[in-house]
Amino acid sequence: MDEKDVRLREAAEKLALTLAQGGMQKTTARVMTALLFSQDDTMTASDLCEVLQISSGAVSGAVKQLIPTGIIERAPAPGSRRDHYRFREHAWATLMGSQNVLLATMGDAAAEGIKAAGRESTAGRRLDEMEDFYAFMQREMAALIDTWQERYDARHPSA
Incomplete structure (x- = not known):
């Protein structure tokens, strides 16, 4: 992981902590900020598990909370059998x-x-x-x- 990625990850974790202190569930905040600060257009649940070092169940629960808010969405991924998620435009x-x-x-x-x-x-x-x-x-x-x-x-x- 290069220096830029480390800085992005630290900034994401800092924002997640702030959101959690404001009442958002910690895992939900971490998933949201991971997608927000990611250099990739999309991430799979597996990617999120790996980056955040959390279980697939935790990612699934966070995604179920974030999609209805309009913050994240499932993204098309032709040829992939996995769900891909992205931070929604606007x-x-x-x-x-x-x-x-x-x-x-x-x-x-x-x-x-x-x-x-x-x-x-x-x-x-x-x-x-x-x-x-x-x-x-x-x-x-x-x-x-x-x-x-x-x-x-x-x-x-x-x-």
């Missing part, structure tokens, strides 16, 4: 966009509470603020992602 925008579902759910919960309590009640006033906040965040998040995508595409025409 993964960060996809991840943040999926947060709109949570924002909408929170807004809906507030609206339901307002309906039950009445907008002018003590609970209703708190729920009104909650509903307004989540509606604002949902609108702004979508607009921010669109703006970022436009700027990114302008700077990276081939992407």
Whole structure:
């Protein structure tokens, strides 16, 4: 392993540790960062096991958590019988966009509470603020992602 690979691996492990401290399962964070920092376009489960020195079951569990988030995806590998995984293009925008579902759910919960309590009640006033906040965040998040995508595409025409 050359010096560049060592530095990339250390940076990946540092980020994985930070993500784990933030609540992500440690193995999931390590698999995610291994794919993010990899110099290869794709990695197999076997590659991940070897690089991270973890079991195939651990890799499988991490992959099952990461694919639905939109951060990683299965990649086509003609001629290979193994699944190949890669860090998804525009993964960060996809991840943040999926947060709109949570924002909408929170807004809906507030609206339901307002309906039950009445907008002018003590609970209703708190729920009104909650509903307004989540509606604002949902609108702004979508607009921010669109703006970022436009700027990114302008700077990276081939992407």
